[in-house]
Every structure is written in structure tokens, then in C-alpha cells.
Amino acid sequence: MADRVREIERKYEATEGGLPDLTAAAGVADVVDRGVASLDATYHDTGTERLAADGITLRRRTGGGDAGWHLKLPLAEDTREEIRAPLTDRLPRELAALVRSRVRRAPLVPVMRLRSERKLRQLLDADGRLLAEVSVDAVSAERPTGDGAGPTAHWTEIEVELAEGADPAVLDAVERQLRKAGIRRAPGPSKLARALAETRPGPRQKAKPVKPAKTAEPAKTGKKARTAKTAKPAKPSEKPKKRVATAGDQILDYVRAQAAALVELDPAVRRELPDSVHRMRVATRRLRSAFRSFGKVLDRAATDPIADELKWLAAELGVDRDREVLTARLYERLGELPKPLLIGPVRGRLRTWSGTRRRGARRHVTAVLDSDRYFDLLDSLDALLADPPLRPAAARPALEVVPGAVLRDFDRLEARMRAALAAPVGPERDLAMHEARKAAKRARYSAETARPAIGKPARRFVHHMKALQDVLGDHQDSVVAREALRELALQAQAAGESGFTFGVLYGHEEARATTRESELAGAWAEAADPRRRAGLRA
Template structure:
């Protein structure tokens, strides 16, 4: 199925009906305008019965007419005037008129197992004027819209007029000039973020963590932290499905932070009410971890071979081509897991823990007291592991395993301290920073441990060329030196 992803950067402004549009010729040096073209656009907007997509500022429509008929999914972008648009032509969509699979996957984390139903019908009479640069390139598209919208739930029909100015090859400066010129011609700030939002009334709002009160309870902090990371999980999920840069890593970290909050402060919420939630988050972290480990290993392998003047073909296949195949398999497994009923239930359980928290024994305690106690407990476990290391023979298997345990406990300290950061505690910031340093140095060492194990496995492959074995020996020596340097850097800090 062919899908087009783009960033839509546009101005949306309200105007009175029949408001004369300004002449946009000369809006940029040498800019001219083409003759207007008129289209009739008919769109059906879909959402869940509870308007879950609208609550996350997402719109899904099936539209006929105009130059881009088909399915369109619009999602927020980091820029206030921009939205991400996923478009699929009817020719590439299901013949039965159902929602295309690529779009379903992009909104699974929001929609889950809830049905998608028509929530509004919107007809737009659109007059389009293209703005051309001196060389003929299209800088922008100016749309004058007459809109008739009917909302299914309220049975309300509305009519209004609006202007849209969308960049094509123009830049941010052109958008600024256009805003001034259109406002001067009588346009006003848009009353809603989208046609759908205006059609269905007040746009629903997704849950956003409320600001903590001056003296928050432990329950206040718990709900705030869970909501913050739940929202991050919802953000990273569709990016993971697209294999966007760093998305797997960030979603894995988010899952681990959610689990750390629950395990570091086990008595804030009723243990019976959240039974199994931490375990499910651990399972999610593991399946994300498998994909992330393959991603990291491929990056490391490329870095190792980049230092070599000559790389035998069989070694490149073993370290690069075979690793790419393993990464692709892990990504397929991950996408399957993110569409499973188990994962969707985890999301529902998280939502319930946030919206309907069942208080535990520590719920009414002061958030500061509980946070400090949690950091102290995590710190004690870290220090205990560090003392244990002194009793072991350096570089023995048991010693290496203990170093790995120290790294994991430093990570737990960091996540526990991060959970306390909304309280603006200096101790939390310092603790997290110290733990991050330990985690970084020992993480580098752990990478070399894994890399050397991989090098040994590849070296044992039957039929490997002598040249490949020689290069592997050199790579192993280099990783050994790097690993020892990472451990020394850690020891110098403790």
C-alpha cells in the first residue's frame, strides 16, 4: 500500500463570508499568482464514540474531490503551524472502503479496540490560488473555503468561512508575511484547530498532568509521573512502528521509567489494584529491548569495521548483512507485539491507574518524604552492589556480572530520582546526575562485553576466511582496551 508522509505547514484563519481576499502577488520578491481554481470537497471524518482521536488533536478523514482525494490522517507536529499528514489514495486503499492498514497502525495506540465511526460530514467549496516564485516554483497555496459541517452526535449543522495559507516551497518568512497581509485584510485567529474541532464543538482535551500543588501528596506525585510517561508512550508508539530514528530507544526508556515508578514506590497505589502492571511493563521493555539491542549492535558493528582499511566480504556479511536481517526480524516481532491484545490492555490499565487511582498505604504521605526515602533505598542497593565488587577477583566472570548489576542499580537510582524531579529537589537532580555518570561508563563497558561475545561467536563460524579471523582478533583487542578504559573511568569517579 502506497502511503505519503509529509509535514503540512499552514495558517488557518476565520473570515466573514464573502470577505474579499487580498492580492498575494508580490508577497515575496517576484512572486505572482495563478488563476484561481474552484473545487468541491466532501469529507467524512471518523473517530471513536468518545472522540479519542480529537482528544489528541488527530483527525482522520475520507475525502473526495480536489487534487488529493483519498484518506488523510493529520497528527500534531512540534511546530505550532505544522501538522504531520499521512495520505493514501483510494487506489491504494481497501476496496471495501475500510480504513487503510497503514493508518490503523498509526492510531492503534489511541484507538485500541474501540470502533471507528463517522462523527462529522463536511462539505467545502474551495477556491485555490497558487503563489509562484519568480522562477515558477510554487511557494504556497492559498485557499478560500466556504464550509458546511454536520456533526453526527449533536446533529448540529454549521456554516462558516475560513482562509488557509499552506507552504509548498516557501519558508517561515513567507508565512510571517502572509499572516500579516491576511490579518490586515480582515482575517481573524481561527476559533478551532481544525474543521472537525469546530464541527463537533469544544475540542476534547487529552489528559495532561496537572501541575502539582504546593504540598503534593505521594499520590499526587505518582499520578503526575504516570501520566507524564504514559503520554510519552503514546507519542513514541507510532514512531516505533515507522522505525523512526531513536524511537525504539525512547519508548524503551519510557517503559522502564513507568515500571521504575511503580517498583520504587510500591505502597503509594493499592498493590492489588495494580497487580501485574509492573510485570507487563517489564515484558514491554524486553521486547523493545530486543529491537533496540539489534539496532545498537548494528551501529557498533559499522563503527568497528569503519576503522579497518580492508574488510573481508564474509566478515562484512556476518557483522553487517546478517545483523540487518536480525534487526528486521526483531522489528517485525515488535510491531506484532504492539498490536496485540496484551499490549492494548496494558495501555488501558495505565489509563485506569491514572484516572481512577486506588490509594495505597503511603498515598497520603508527603511527596517529598516518600521521594527522598525512595532515592535513599535505591542508593543503598547501589552502594551494596559496589561494595560486593571489591570482594571479587577483577575481570573474573563473577566480577564482570557484578559490574553489570551495578549499572542496572545505577539506572534504578536515576529513574527514581527522575520521578522526584517535579518536586524541584536539589537532591534529586544531583542524585540523577551521579547515577547517569555511572550508568554511562558501565554501559560502555557492557557494550564491549556483548561485542566481544559476538566477535567470539563469529570467529567460531565454520568456513570463515583467515583474513576475517585476523580482523576479528584486532577488533577484540580494541574492544578489550575500550572496556578497561570505561571501567577505569567509573572507578575514578567512585
Template sequence: MGAQVEVERKYNLRKGQELPSLEGVAAEGPASEFLLEATYYDAPDYRLTRAWQVIRRRAGGSDEGWHLKLPGSRPDERIELQAPLAQRRLPREFRERVQETLAGAPVIPVAVLRTRRKEQQLRAPDGIVLALTCTDHVRASVGSQEQEWWEAEVELVGGDAALLDRIETVLARAGIHRAEAASKIGRALDRALAATQEDDDSASGAVLAYLADQVGVLQDRELAVLSDEPDAVHRSRVATRRLRSVLRTYAGIFSTGTTKALRTELRWHAEELGAPRDAEVLREKLLASLDDLPAAGRGLVGERIEAALAEAHASAHGQLVESMGTARYEHLQLELEQLLAAPRLNRMAAEPARVVLRPMFDQAVARVRELDAHASARPGDLTRWHEVRKAAKRARYGAELLVPVLGEGAEIRRARWEAVTEALGAMQDAVVAQRVIGDLAWHAVAEGLPRLPFDDLRHAQDGVLRESLARGRAALAIALEN
């Protein structure tokens, strides 16, 4: 993916206006006409456009494909990178190039520009192409807003800056002057850029801002997940869970049924992320707990844990990488882009967030209360407490979303629900650990090795389980107080 320097100037045209003859500057070659359709990408707050960084996917013309344009060293210069049109998603290399500007924000479609272009070459006497002139009739769609305008571009090919100046002199005599906007997308987003300065206290504003943060994590950490960098799988798994949870808790602001299929796909991806992460966490916790065992058994148990869980992690991560190369994963990511770019909302979405969202959160808490009563009726049934934990996670993430809306009270609730989920999460980890230890013990005994060190470790996990459950129930009682 090589970079090239593009040098061009843009000019305003009146409706239907053509460029004057430039034969006095250079020989004019034959004209060609194209229909171009370009989808432009940016963060929801248009931070790339503000930084003069442009990403588009354009069909039509001689250079169709993905384009990334970055500021050059001179006012008329841009650094341009290209990638094939066949890619449906933003090329990962493009995101890496603008990572500092994005600062973790997601990249989504923000505008579609359809352009009817008339292009003409300007040539030297020996036939070398010096520059290209374009007259464009542009129709831009930004959300529900439509606008159109006419403009001209002059791009250097084999000429120099002095040629641009001579062309500009001829254009000025014809009443054609430089455009204020340095790019088409800058002009198309003019109103949207102003609107982002306004506070959005609507229900959709709060929910979409939270969802955008999570989609940003998935996009930002994608390469790190594939290469299994530390904490990347964990962060992506949490973001996926948050997306799925919030889409369920606050489904009431979306058109009926529009998020159900997306939640199903998010669950699939969370499971793919979960397998390597669970093996990693279990390995760390079990190895850390070896200090509580008699010295004689530590080596044997430690070797078995290390070998079994390292293999489980490697196998699960390989499966995760394979899943992220599928059409199903690509479709999920494209659907997340559309969730932010063109959410299907109902009338309730425009109402104030503090009025609309709190009752939806209360419904999530009511569900936890029901499951708590069900589990308390048979406190030894750990599967019931696991269901409580999953519902408590929805309450935790629901409260997390409300912090910017409701302030300190929501932060207190979030912290209380976090305490619940951390304690019950430790309980569930101990349940899984006991199962893995049992499998390791069975294989060890089959090989003629002693079972006692494994039993000691399993007994220690039983203590962790009981303590975590007790702590989780106490935290739950506090969280359910209001």
C-alpha cells in the same frame, strides 16, 4: 474515515424543561428516546478542550462509536470524524489529527457523561429532514465530582442557517437561550480547567506528571515504532524503562501492590522493544570499530556483521510489531491510561513532594551502594556490574523525576547517575559484542575463512569493556558521595 461538517447550536434548559412546539417553523416528526454513555478523552491538562477539540467514545444512539470533533470555519460548525465503537483504544488516526495540539502529551479518559436524550426530527413539507432537536438530561462524572444539567441541541441536517435562526427566535420567546459552553465536555470540565491553573506540589503531582510524559512518548511514537522510523524504538524503550523504574522507586505513594502487575507488563514490552534496538546499536558500534582493524580483514568482518545484525534487527522488529497487535499489548496501554486517569494512591501521595519523595530516592541509592560493594568484592564478575547498572538506572530516573521538585541539586545528581549508566552501559554493550563476534567467528571458520580479523575485533571490544568499567566505577564513586 471520512469527515463531515456538523452545524449545531446548544441551549440551556431548566430542570425538566421541554422545548416549545416548532410546528410554525417545520413539521415535527415522531420523537425517539436514547440512553447515551460517552467517555471523553483529553490530555491531563485538558489542552484539547481548551483548543475546542473533542474526542469521545459513545455507546447508544444512532451514531455510536468514536467521535473526533474539530473547529469548523464558522462558529456553529464542527468537523466530525468517526470510528467504530469496537475499538477499545483511541484510534491512531485521531491522535494524528490532534498531534500538533497534544505536542507529545498522553490522551486519557477524563470524564464520563450519561445522557437521557429525547430526539425529534423537523421536516419539510416533502418529508426531507431539515434538522434534529434534542433535549438532554446530562449526568457528568469527572473524577470524584458529579454534576447534572439539562440542555437542548438543534442540529442542521438538510436545512440552512436561516432555519437555525428561526428556531432560535421561537426558543428565545420561551425563555430558552444559548449555552455558554460550546460542548458538553467543556461544561463538565469547567472546574477541572480552573484547577489545572493551580500549582500541585504534592508527591502524586510530581510522580504522575513524570509518568504522563512517558506515556505520552509511547502513544506519540506508536505508529513510528510500527514503521521502524529512526529513533522511535529507542525513545519508546527508554520511556518504558522510565515508567517501570519510577513505579518501583516511588511505589510508596500508591496503594500496596497496585503497580506490581503493571511493572511486569512494562518489562515484557521493554524486552520486545529491546531486541531490535540492541541489534541496531550493536551493528552501528561494530561497524564503526572496523576502522581499527587491518585493512585486509575489514571487508570480510564488515559483511558478516552487516548481514547478521540486519537480519537480527528485521526479525526482532517483526516480532515487536506482532506483539503490538496482541490483546496483551492493548491491555497494557489501557492500564497506562487508567494509571493516569484514576491512580490508586495512598495518603502519602497528598504530602509535599520534597518531603515524601527524597527518602524513597535515597532507598534506591542505598540499593546501588549494596550492589557496588557486592561487585567490588569480585570485580571481574561482569554480571555483578550489570546488576549495579540496572540499579543505577533506577537512581538516574528517580533523580530525573526530582529535578522539578528539588531543583539544581537534583539535576547534579541526575547528571552523575547518567554518567554511571552510560559508562556501565558501554561495558554491557561490549560484553554482548564479544559474544556476537564469537558466534560470527565460529561460523566463518566453519566455512574455511580466517579467524584472525574476528579475534582482532574481539580484542578491541575487550579494551572498550575494561575502559568502560573503569570509567563507570569512577563515576559511581562520585555519584555515591552524597
């Protein structure tokens, strides 16, 4: 079983002067020498270094206190999640699965060997608690080749890693002391990134040093200052020229972000992290919405087949997500009931029902994410972004093209809302409201895509679409919950248990659906206010 560790660290270029006195850093009372360790790590990647391109490292390391397999996934600046597995000769399956959305069918091979002599020191506070570990690593990097030793690189760097539970301000305090001693951030985000750059065949490449985050002034100020040094000054009468974003630029940026989300969320879904399935489904919906709504920008002859596969993936993911949402809803409703209405082993019955569905759903989702069909979909998205099927409207300014697509989606929603409000109470209205809900999502997603071009009116439009979607969504969840409660009641009856409590919950869900239906006209009136569309046209 793999262990998870959140790693927060910074790397610095070592100097001949060595480390300064770090007890001068705020909060540090003592520096304890923990000796020297010899580390030997072999990094694995595809031949085209797909993992490294995404800032991911996968290594087998011996030496030190954490020998084993380590997979590091970037989370934020200075922060990575490290997933560890025991030391074995072969890559553990659980780690291989977590990089599958990146490598797909490509084999993982050794791409770098790093050997380090590590001098370790621990920083303690006045109570002897560990604040951080500081290591000085003398690194030797060697790129493996088929005919023996490959290109090599050598350097010394300093790592400062925050201890679990320690205040991140410790890193800033230590950095101030290092900078006073002339020590600066190391080039590249990781040892592997530097080693790959410096041993790449051809002219030697050195990564640019990482600039530390500013703490004393806003980031904007630094950006302006850098711009002022390089930009050609404009004449007093001239206004700086702005590059007008084209519709193609804007839609491709959005598609690129959602395609990246699919790949990045894959490991989280495999590890059953909270909300990961939902977020992955949302990414599929946003992609489909962009392809359908902006057919004047991206040729639908090319995007429709991909949209069909995205629909398939969303449906497969929904097997688990729908169970998750439904189970949470039923437990919440049970918690609202007075104890006298809880007759029979209702919680046990619900737990058994949900657990059986969950086990099947998890196996199903994993099989989907390991399927050739899924990898083909990811490859298709990569190919589309590498050579986008742009139509003539893509070259026009985004503000001339994008609002019209949002308004067309709104017109579609308006037609479905009229049908929902006119439908008779019962299954016909349930279905009509569900169709309106899907149209509201599409209008919301297209407005999200339009936000860079339209600004505040698009943000307000998104807000009102979401409010309408909430009413329609809760109604649909009630429809699904009633179907599940009927099934639970029948199972309880077949087992000789009382179905009374499930009947009470059924009645509550029916009343909730009626309430949502009564709220629908008001929610629609607010969303359909002519000012919403006027803002998009401006």
C-alpha cells in the same frame, strides 16, 4: 505504500471583506489564482472519538489534487505529519495499524462528513518559487446518524499552508496582513474539531479561538499580562499564595507523561523511525521505576502487576533495539580498523548476520504491538490513572516524600557498586557491573521524577547518575559485542572464510571493557560525593 508529508499550516476565521492584498506580506511577489475545487471528506474515529481527543484526524477524501486516505498526527504548534495512502473503499491496513495504540479493540466508524468549496491561491516569491498556498473554504459539516442526516454546521475559513522548503517566516508575514484586515485565528485546531464541537448533541458548543503565537515579545510577558487582568490584587504586605504540590500530584504527572509516551511512540515504532524503539523502552523503564521507587505514594499491590507487564514489553522491544545498537557498534569498530586487518568479506558477513536478525525482530515487534496482551497493558495504565491507588503519603507535600525515595534508590545503587568493585575480573564482575547499571538507571529515573520538587540538586544528581551509567553501559555493550563477534567468527569459519578480523575486534572490545573497569572507581567516587545526597535532603 503510504507517503509522508509534513504539514505546517494556520487556520483563520473568514470575514465578509475577503482576503487582503497578500503581496504586501514580506517576501510575497505574486498571488496566483488556482481556481475552485470541491472536496468531500469522511472522517473516521471510535464512537467515543478517541483520535479526536488526541488531535488526530483520519479521513477518506475525494476531490482536489491529493484524493485518498489521510492520517494526520500532531507534531507541534501549527505542524502535523500527514501520512497518505491511495483512495480505496476500505481503510488501508497500514493506516489502521498507526492508530491502533489509540483505538485498540474499538471499531473505526464514520463520525463526520465535511464538504468544502475551496478557492485556492498560491503565493510566489520574486523568482516564481512557491512560498505558501492560501485557500478559502466554505465548509458544510454533517454528523452521520443511523436514521439519515444528522446535525449540521456551516462556516467559512482561511487556511495558509507553508510550501515544502519555504521559510516559516512567510506564515508570520501573511498573518500580519490578515490581522490588519481584521481576520483572526479560527476556533479549534482543525475542521474536524470545530465540526464535532458544533454538531454535538445538546447545547451548541463553539471552540475558543486559537490565539496566535506572539513574535514581538516573550511568551512570559503575555502570560503575566493576562494574569494581571483576572487575578485579585494582593495587599502590599501579602505574598501570593502558592499551591503546594502533593507527592501524589507529582508522581501521577510523571506516570501520565510516560504512559502518553508509550501510546504516542507506537506509530513511530511501527514505521521504524530512528530511535523510536529506544524511546519507547525508556518510557517503560521510567514507569517501572516510578512504581517501584514511589511505593509509598502508589500502592504496589496495584502497580506491581502493571510493572511486570511493562518489563515484558521492554524485553520484547529489546529484541530489535539491542540488535540495532549492537550492529551500529560493530560497524563503527570495523570502520576504525586499518584496511590490512580487514581480511575476507567481513562487511558482507556482518550485513547478512544483522539483516537476518532484523527481519525476524521487526516481525516480532509488530506482532507484540498488535497483541491483546499489549492492549491490556495500555488499558491497565488508563484505568490506573483514572482511579489511582493512592496511599496516605500521596496527600503530603512532594518535598516531604519524594527525596526519601531517591535516597533509598541511591542506597541500593551503593550496595551494588560495592559488589561490582569487589568482584573478580571476568564473568562475575561483568554480571555485577550490569546489575549496578540497572540500579544507576533506577536512581536516575527517580531523580528525574523528583526534579519538580527538588530543583537543581535533582538535576545535578541526574547528571552524575548518567555519567556513571555511561561507563557501566559501555562495559555491558562490550560484553554483548564480544559474544556477537565470537558467533560471527564461528559462522565465517564454517563458511570457509577467515575469522581473523572478528578476532581482532574481539580483542579491541576486551581492551575497551578493561578501560571501563579502570574508570569505574573514579566515576563512582564522583557520583557518590556526599554533596549529592546533601542537596537532595535540603
